[in-house]
Amino acid sequence: MAERGWDSILLYGNAWRKDPFRSLVNINFSGDHALARLSRSGEISVTFSDPWDAEVACAALQPDFVKAFSPGASAIAGLEFMEERFVAACGSLPVSATADVEELRRVKTAEEIEFIKQACDLADRGYQRFVEVAEPGMREFELVAEVEAFLKTNGAEDNFMLIASGGTEVVGMKPPTERKFKQGDSVTTELTPQVNGYYAQICRTLVLGEPSREQLKAFDIFSEAQCAAQDLIKPGITAADAARAQNDIFRKHGYGDYTGAKYTRVRGHCLGLYPDETPHILEDIDYVLKQGMVVIVHPNTYLPLSGYMVFGDTLLITESGNTRLNKTEKKLFTK
Amino acid sequence: MKRGLITWDKAELPPSVFEARLARARAALTEHDLPALLVYSDVWRSTEGRHLTNYMPYWNRSLIVIPREQPPVLLCGLSPRVYPWIKSVTIFEEIRPASKLVPTLLQLCAERGWTQLGVLDLPRLPHEVFLPLGASNVEAYDVKLDLTDDAELAMQRRAAEMAREILTVELPKGVGLTDYQFSGLLELACRRAGAEDLVLLFGTNDSAPRPARGVMLGDKYSVAVALEYRGHWARVTQSLPL
Missing domain, CATH: 3.40.350.10 (Creatinase/prolidase N-terminal domain)
Structure with missing residues (x-):
């Protein structure tokens, strides 16, 4: 704040993007809005829009949340997500502190890393549950219900989860449908439980029955690509390097066309208080990775061999390389 | 999500x-x-x-x-x-x-x-x-638009019925469980029934309802279930003893 000449900043969170607020005040609020005010001298005040949140946190309540904002704050983290009526209440157009706060959040503290390790452990156990209960005849949403129940039973606050099932016709993941699993299906998932505010992720593919030659061949490519990035990641390399390492494997095998936006989204991303933190792992992102950052590398994409396939682990960047935080076996799961 | x-x-x-x-x-x-x-x-x-x-x-x-x-x-x-x-x-x-x-x-x-x-x-x-x-x-x-119509109300009623029916059956099962464990029971029942999303809050010892945090529920607690059924939210709160 001193560097920027800011006397005070606001950190805003809403029900979708709680992360700017929780980066200062790690309270899992259940109402619509929360706001923290931090002065340069370190004083913090907190306001909630929901009376239950305010009572639990012994904090100020402001049901008419426009009144929580007033002219005077130097900058706001989460400004971009704020409703315009809140921004207008701040007086002259406020400065965004979002990028600065996100940069501070990228390198995790020891306590944050501990929470992410707990989330990784839960992701591993959640995936184990996923494999245990998935079977032909079950519907996608029923499997998600089982996994969600397991994660909540074991302390997850939330969970970001996508799923898909089928064969070469599957081009991406989405929320679960009523589709029933069939023998031979690839069942893919991104599982991302949240513990004490922090997300960790695992991506795996399960084949129901004996995998086909094409599914095995596809998985070998995904595994080689993910390992190439994991072997490379250390402080000083860029997000682009990590993406290129994965995409080059697909190119080597003749599948370079499937590394672009038509068939995939990103080759990974950072993790923390939001499940899809920046920088994304993409060939045009030159952000230099640092010790203490937590990333997932996942070469998830569509291939004509197998349909959409996923494979990825959460990595903690260490002084000289990285540590894989997931313990789940790196293989194509079959059942 | x-x-x-x-x-x-x-x-x-x-x-x-x-x-x-x-x-x-x-x-x-x-x-x-x-x-x-x-x-x-x-x-x-x-x-x-x-x-x-x-x-x-x-x-x-x-x-x-x-x-x-x-x-x-x-x-x-x-x-x-x-x-x-x-x-x-x-x-x-x-x-x-x-x-x-x-x-x-x-x-x-x-x-x-x-x-x-x-x-x-x-x-x-x-x-x-x-x-x-x-x-x-x-x-x-x-x-501004008025987004209320008969179909909207019928769907909200369905969401409320679903939450109420599940809570009535499940509520006594929380005795002796942590709020995490009871969350798991409710998640399973609601999502299997087709709930799109769920927000669960637990009240114990006269405290305001709050997200699960690993505490024992004892034999006197309240649960607020906000359930989304096909885009329509309803919140139902029940307490034990009923």
């Missing part, structure tokens, strides 16, 4: 319901002499867009554009790979990729010759959408 069952049962919500809702929106546009209505939608702010089109951005954000005299258009932050699924659960026939929402919107306005837009609840537009829209050559006007 929505990870429950997002679907469109046309027997439950016939296309005619959405046609009537769009007709109301278009009547408001006619009243204000505006060519199109903009509706912002994200994973949390989905109610208005869902009411008009059955669209739910399970992740990411979108803009819904309802022209006065043409079919609605979805400007979608999600990948085109999921457009077939989106089309299967919404009224949309035209979906445009929009990793940058406002530039895509302005392109659409330019194509159609629109210099004005109605915006549903303009003061609640996120700043990052409001700012570039305000700086453009398209004038935005606040439009």
Whole structure:
């Protein structure tokens, strides 16, 4: 704040993007809005829009949340997500502190890393549950219900989860449908439980029955690509390097066309208080990775061999390389 | 993130319901002499867009554009790979990729010759959408709509019934469990029954209801279940002893 000449900043969170607020005040609020005010001298005040949140946190309540904002704050983290009526209440157009706060959040503290390790452990156990209960005849949403129940039973606050099932016709993941699993299906998932505010992720593919030659061949490519990035990641390399390492494997095998936006989204991303933190792992992102950052590398994409396939682990960047935080076996799961 | 069952049962919500809702929106546009209505939608702010089109951005954000005299258009932050699924659960026939929402919107306005837009609840537009829209050559006007109709109320009633029925059966099972464990029971029952999303809060020892945090529930507790059924939320709170 001193560097920027800011006397005070606001950190805003809403029900979708709680992360700017929780980066200062790690309270899992259940109402619509929360706001923290931090002065340069370190004083913090907190306001909630929901009376239950305010009572639990012994904090100020402001049901008419426009009144929580007033002219005077130097900058706001989460400004971009704020409703315009809140921004207008701040007086002259406020400065965004979002990028600065996100940069501070990228390198995790020891306590944050501990929470992410707990989330990784839960992701591993959640995936184990996923494999245990998935079977032909079950519907996608029923499997998600089982996994969600397991994660909540074991302390997850939330969970970001996508799923898909089928064969070469599957081009991406989405929320679960009523589709029933069939023998031979690839069942893919991104599982991302949240513990004490922090997300960790695992991506795996399960084949129901004996995998086909094409599914095995596809998985070998995904595994080689993910390992190439994991072997490379250390402080000083860029997000682009990590993406290129994965995409080059697909190119080597003749599948370079499937590394672009038509068939995939990103080759990974950072993790923390939001499940899809920046920088994304993409060939045009030159952000230099640092010790203490937590990333997932996942070469998830569509291939004509197998349909959409996923494979990825959460990595903690260490002084000289990285540590894989997931313990789940790196293989194509079959059942 | 929505990870429950997002679907469109046309027997439950016939296309005619959405046609009537769009007709109301278009009547408001006619009243204000505006060519199109903009509706912002994200994973949390989905109610208005869902009411008009059955669209739910399970992740990411979108803009819904309802022209006065043409079919609605979805400007979608999600990948085109999921457009077939989106089309299967919404009224949309035209979906445009929009990793940058406002530039895509302005392109659409330019194509159609629109210099004005109605915006549903303009003061609640996120700043990052409001700012570039305000700086453009398209004038935005606040439009209010009454989003209540019989179909909406019937769906909310169904959501409330589902929450109440499940809570009545499950509530006594929380005795001797932690709030985490009881959350698991409720998640399983509600999501198996087709709940799209769920927010569970637990009250013990006269405290305000709060998210689970690993405490024992004892034999006297309350549970507030906010349940979303096919885009329609209801909150039911029950206490033990009943």
